[in-house]
Amino acid sequence: MRSVELFAGGGGLTLGTHKAGFSTEVVAEWNHWCCDTLRENRDAGYPLVKGIDVREGDLRRIDWSKLPEGVDLVSGGPPCQPFSGGGKGNAADDERDMFPATTEVIRELRPRAFIIENVRGLLRPGFSDYYNYIRLRLAHPELRAAHDESWGDHFDRLQSEDTAARSDLQYKVLPTLVNAADYGVPQQRWRVFFVGFRADVNAEWHFPRETHSAAALRAAQEDGSYWDRHEVARKHRDFRLRTARDSNTTLSPWLTVRDALVGLPAPGSTAVLNHVPQPGAKSYPGHTGSYIDAPAKTLKAGVHGVPGGENMLRNVDGKVRYFTVREAARLQTFPDDYRLHGPWSEAMRQLGNAVPVDLASVVARSVRDRLNAATFRDNRTTRIAG
Structure with a gap:
């Protein structure tokens, strides 16, 4: 068509x-x-x-x-x-x-x-x-x-x-x-x-x-299946996603940042397109990043200082760093072999504006x-x- x-x-x-x-x-x-x-x-x-x-x-x-x-x-x-x-x-x-x-x-x-x-x-x-x-x-x-x-x-x-x-x-x-x-x-x-x-x-x-729900993700975190699948250390298994009471547990679990990044090497690997680290991420009130064991916050077309820290990853130890372009592309479900043209700021703008x-x-x-x-x-x- x-x-x-x-x-x-x-x-x-x-x-x-x-x-x-x-x-x-x-x-x-x-x-x-x-x-x-x-x-x-x-x-x-x-x-x-x-x-x-x-x-x-x-x-x-x-x-x-x-x-x-x-x-x-x-x-x-x-x-x-x-x-x-x-x-x-x-x-x-x-x-x-x-x-x-x-x-x-x-x-x-x-x-x-x-x-x-x-x-x-x-x-x-x-x-x-x-x-x-x-x-x-x-x-x-x-x-x-x-x-x-x-x-x-x-x-x-x-x-x-x-x-x-x-x-x-x-x-x-x-x-x-x-x-x-x-x-x-x-x-x-x-x-x-x-x-x-x-x-x-x-x-x-x-x-x-x-097809997916918050309640199903919380259930998977509560019964341990989510943590087992990712081989997360027991000391980091305390997190539970907040959910609405009417959320449907019969659907598939929401996907998290951790789910999205499965299989990606550490930032800087030349074997992966657009996977260059970007320095300078800082956490402060209202700018705390997307927690690794929940779905990411909405990626925005802005870059440094985006309200809410939507373009940062917050790990289990509380440390934050900016998503690489490839990681942000994963969060937007772009294929790994699709290249985003331009410097980090312009590529992130393209992803922040994307469906x-x-x-x-x-x-x-x-x-x-x-x-x-x-x-x-x-x-x-x-x-x-x-």
């Missing part, structure tokens, strides 16, 4: 959609370091990015009309800074808000489905109207804002259209908040996914159910399966009618 990737970054969504069976034809990304990562892996023959057309620059300047019709999927993660808790929270008033541009691409390509991802901050109460505005814009991509029309006025018009029975290009949009740790990613990373299917596609889709590959694959595979099923139903109906 054919797909197009917007705001591709270092390739998390691209790799995930390829694993799920989509063939990404064009990836759009403005950051030069990210584009070099994509091109370098493509030119080296890495199979999951084989043959991709990397368009570096502003996606609003790409002539999408030259792409052959019949795109099945548009995916992407517009810049999160307008909605991130670490930013100014200017939403529509932030020039980096690329949801309107995303909708324009969907309008032009008319894909059968889309997967759009962003930060949990988008759900903050202060953004509630704009969040609903985004959902309606994605649902009605042909209803463009008029010249000098405010987003509030456009929102009113979209609401009126959404409750009317007209026949513009429409998508059925299902927004879902998920924690990547619940899907086998060794990192607590909350994200909002907008998954939409074109109205003429009978997808019968729901968001994939969780975990395995989470992207789970979501994209569920979309592909429903598109296949919808195609089968449509073809079967056509044969019976004929």
